[in-house]
Amino acid sequence: MLEQLQPTAGDALLALMGQFRADPRPTKIDVGVGVYRDEHGRTPVMAAVKQAEQQLFNEQDTKTYVGIAGDMKFNAAMVDLVFGEKAQSLQDRVRAVQTTGGCGALRALLDLLALCKPDATVWVSDPTWVNHIPLVKAARLKLAVYPYFDKRGQAVRFNEMTECLSKLGPNDIVLLHGACHNPTGVDLNEAQWLSVAQLAAQRGFLPFIDLAYQGLGRGLDADAFGVRCMADHVPEYVVGVSCSKNFGLYRERVGSAMVVHQDAKTAQLALDNLMVVLRGNYSMPPDHGANVVARILGNEDLRKLWQDELNGMRGRINDLRRALFENFRSHLRSDEFNYIARQQGMFSMLGLSPEQVAMLRERFAIYMPPDSRTNVAGLHIDQIDYFVQAVGAVL
Ligand SMILES: Cc1ncc(COP(=O)(O)O)c(C=O)c1O
Structure with a gap:
């Protein structure tokens, strides 16, 4: 064969x-x-990670499975990190699962969307991160490209981008880079995020935000502006998050897949289906990296140490x-x-x-x-x- x-x-x-x-x-x-x-x-192991790993080594007393959705403390901490002060009010509308890196999150969400609409088209920026393309293809969704980067002006071709997006509808998914666009370094500004969110609401396409560099662009809150602004305007969207770069946990494969829906029941339905997708894939995520992230975000001293290190990297x-x-x-x-x-x-x-x-x-x-x-x-x-x-x- x-x-x-x-x-x-x-x-x-x-x-x-x-x-x-x-x-x-x-x-x-x-x-x-x-x-x-x-x-x-x-590419060093961050000091906050080392300390959390030491704690984990001392305290962990079982290696039993963590469950399909992963570490619940990690899931809650990631929602807080990504949604910041909005997290509390979005409690019922956001659901998150732990994934194997940002790629695991992107793939799980694409598989989920393929379950909802097998003939949907995923629109990616021109250019986009090279791995977006095989990920979309692997989920058997259609792929299309929207104008994004003006090579000569080194800026966003925003008029052309919005002209393209204004023709889309409920059969379309638009993949946006949350911050630190890869490969161009050219991001949407706040007014542009707002326009895209309003267009999504008008036209009914689904925003899909890939957030792989939170904290490495302008700061933890500023880099999440796009994700947070969507919450005020669109009824539903999804977010794939990676902890590879901002926690330096590349090989531990830590990420989070998030779904947001205006209706809490539908958000829960999406989470249930996401878990079926994961079960049919690798079943349970690894523990180590997510446990470390949960310890860092859940402890004031470790969190401060991590933020200082992240600020130093930026x-x-x-x-x-x-x-x-x-x-x-x-x-x-x-x-x-x-x-x-x-x-x-x-x-x-x-x-x-x-x-x-x-x-x-x-x-x-x-x-x-x-x-x-x-x-x-x-x-x-x-x-x-x-x-x-x-x-x-x-x-
Ligand atoms: C734009 C973008 N998205 C997602 C990822 C996912 O990274 P990982 O799967 O290593 O967490 C990367 C990594 O380079 C990236 O650049």
Whole structure:
């Protein structure tokens, strides 16, 4: 049977990382892979996570299953984190389950929506995070693209985006990046979120928010603006949350799938169905990462420690953004790269052609995917001069 399978294309980013590892040049730089790096080039375990893990190690006295919905303390704490001061008033309308990372949340929610409307279309931004596409396809939903990124202006093509969304209806699902849009770093502003929420209410399409970087853009509350603003305008929407980046828990696979409905009974119905979806998939989630998050969010000292560390990560990303833009300005004597300082989160697109990206790799050992998505957090402050000169040389 297995010989019937077709060869796969392989993951281009993973292949690039293999090439990076094999490159012997000491000046090599990896701005391709999407993980946060500190000033020593490491992706460290956060101190708050270490302390929570120690507590867990000392206190855990069973390894029995956690249940299909996962850790209930984690679920409640995540609703608080995502909805902030709105969480209390939304108590009856929001339901959440623990998932295996943000991808697990996205896939579970897509499967749930496919149960509701197998012929629905999921609209993703142009461009979007590469893995959105296989996730939508795996749920057997139709895929379409709405205009989003203006490459030349490094901004949102908001008029075209709304023109497209204003033609959608109840058979459509619109996938929006909650904050720190991947790969562009260009986010909706508050007025734009509000317009999208109003359009969703008018037209009846379902907003689906992917929140993978809460706290890494403008702050924990500001990055949740979009998710919270929807609650005031639309009767129903869903949110997929990842704890990979803001808790640095990548390999522990921690996430949350949330459904919001104006009617508490329907919200509960959606939760029941979500659990059937999960049961038919991996059945029960792992415990470790979610237990750690619940301990951090549930303890004042640990929470403060985590928030300070998260603020430090965001501060480092923003310092690197400023240093990059200033260096580009002084080296190239042009304001072409000013947008880097305006954008949010780890990524920006440098607007290079695939040929220029290949030259960067061959001549300067700088690794990024062909669309020139650059993980700003992958740079060391001492590498900025070299990086800017190399980009200047291939322009
Ligand atoms: C936009 C976006 N959504 C979701 C995820 C999910 O991440 P994970 O499944 O590792 O939690 C990522 C990770 O890179 C992402 O960039």
